[in-house]
Amino acid sequence: MQTNFSEKQLENKDNQSTEKIFKKCVHCGMCNATCPTYGILGDELDGPRGRIYLIQDMLENEKKPSAKTVKHIDRCLSCYSCMTTCPAGVNYMHVIDHGRKYIEQNYKRPFFDKILRNFLSIILPNVKYFKIMSIFVKIGKPFKFIFPKKIKDMINLMPTSFPKKTLKVKEVYRAKAKKKIARVALLTGCVQKEISPQINESTIRILNRHGVEVVTPKKIRCCGSLNHHLGRNEDAHKDFVNNINTWYDEYLNGNLDAILSNTSGCGTTLKDYEFIFRNDKELKKKAKKISKLTKDVSEYLSESLNLKIEKKEKKYRIAYHSACSMQHGQKVHSQPMELLSKTKNEILEIPSGHLCCGSAGTYNILQGEIAKELLKDKVKNIESLDPQIISTGNIGCIIQISNGTKIPILHTVEILDWYTGGPKPKVLQKL
Secondary structure: OOOOOOOOHHHOHHHHHHHHHHHHOOOOOHHHHOOHHHHHHOOHHHOHHHHHHHHHHHHHHOOOOOHHHHHHHHOOOOOOHHHHHOOOOOOHHHHHHHHHHHHHHHOOOOHHHHHHHHHHHHHOOOHHHHHHHHHHHHHHHHHHHHOOHHHHHHHHHOOOOOOOOOOOOOOEEOOOOOOOOEEEEEEOOOOHHHHOHHHHHHHHHHHHHOOEEEEOOOOOOOOOHHHHHOOOHHHHHHHHHHHHHHHHHHHHHHOOOEEEEOOHHHHHHHOOHHHHOOOOOOOHHHHHHHHHHEEEHHHHHHHHOOOOOOOOOOOOEEEEOOOHHHHHHOOOOHHHHHHHHOOOOEEEEOOOOOOOOOOOOOHHHHOHHHHHHHHHHHHHHHHOOOOOEEEEOOHHHHHHHHOOOOOOEEEHHHHHHHOOOOOOOHHHOOO
């Protein structure tokens, strides 16, 4: 792709990086073939190639973003399916992040849209605020018919009760095996640790059982991805810096063999810290180390541990949903299925599994109608396999898909924990 940035514009480090990405694009359009929003809407501007043109036009001409441009950029899921398809290796993730940052800095959003985005930015990464809001949702649920559609969708997605935790919250979980073989940090997530504490508990148990010590520093809050993808870079930056410094200190003081994420969207952002801080003299080295240490939990279990699988009499048909941020963002796809195959159950790959379920962080709230279309297609493809269980590696996908089907859905580590000596997940008690 030909670019026309001025020398002065290229003094901006973000413009420098994005221009290099633009130049890789050969306009082939193969990205559109696997883009979920292009598939549904059929508009060139709702595909990666069209969005790249829009962002290039904004940046090169230093335009104030139009409502039309913002609409098409906002409709992007950040599923990164286009990156898996692209033959030229265009890093669309960094282009769309730059576009969103530019829009946030130069576009005045409508009042309701701005309030909703501010609300999501404040509530979702903060456990205390989230739990308080759940109380209001519980009270207001009978009256949801009076609210605008986006608020109704948010109410439907919001939990009104939280499971009881079975593990005591600690900063260090000692290895249970005779010999400690590794020490890792676990990102416990924002609201995941409240709405689905069993995911972290299963992760800790399976690691401890196989000789891995797990640390969960109190200073770690949010990975920063939610605000990052909303274009709110200042808010995201605070979390980025806190996490990098905290984990790097942990690495220096007690050694870390890995930093694990069991939420694939978070893991994708952690692995991108190196790029985000590429021009920061103070944090560049630290950020690079954190990115190199980061692994999805399934990636770590597959590469570093020999799981001791217990035999079960009953066999299950398990459909594996490969979360977009994992298969496209982190290029981790086969490992979870290989791990699940060790349980001797029948592991099923979902038709058109490269397509998003519609969760995508806050997408199912901000772009509810498109998200519902994607969910409908995803559930149809899952149910065509007639599985007894659905497995995936992302809490957002779990919440989204569970709103479209009655088939039990579990995080992959919950199943692996059960098959290596942990408790049977509650949702499977009746199967």
